[in-house]
Amino acid sequence: MQRRSRNKHVRLVEFIFRNEIEIWEAVEKERSIGTGKMGGASSGHVHISDPTANEAIRNVGELRCVFIRNGVKIDWPERWLRIIDAVRDWCEPNVLKREILRRRYSGESWVKTCADIKVSPDKHLSESKYHRVVGQICTFAVQCAAQMQVIKIF
Secondary structure (H helix, E strand, C coil), rough: CCCCCCHHHHHHHHHHCCCCCHHHHHHHHHHHHCCCCCCCCCCCCCCCCCHHHHHHHHHHHCEEEEHHHHHEECCCHHHHHHHHHHHHHHHHHHHHHHHCCCCCCCCCCHHHHHHHHHEEEEEECCHHHHHHHHHHHHHHHHHHHCCCCCCCCC
């Protein structure tokens, strides 16, 4: 069982990381849905019957939201996916951060992670070091989310 943070932004970031695949699938599904004809109302809107143009117009803008399992709504899913990529890029040079990120959000317990990762030939990763690194990762992810304007700090 993973620790649950008291910070709502950290909980949201961790939820997004744990459900990344579902968010990707929901975005792909939403993008693939054809909308048919556009416009054509008597109010002077242009009628576009070209399916290629319709698809291009639909794919230019960001998705406002998608729904994943049990009707959970994810606002700005493509921004969240860019945040996940930014966090992975940030963790990439550091082997410990990269491993903890991969293992934590694939569902592995911190006990197993600490037992599997050796920081020296005869010493395993400590619980405090594990949670300190997770805190650093979550802090960076929250900062990215604030920068991308998907969460409000104040």
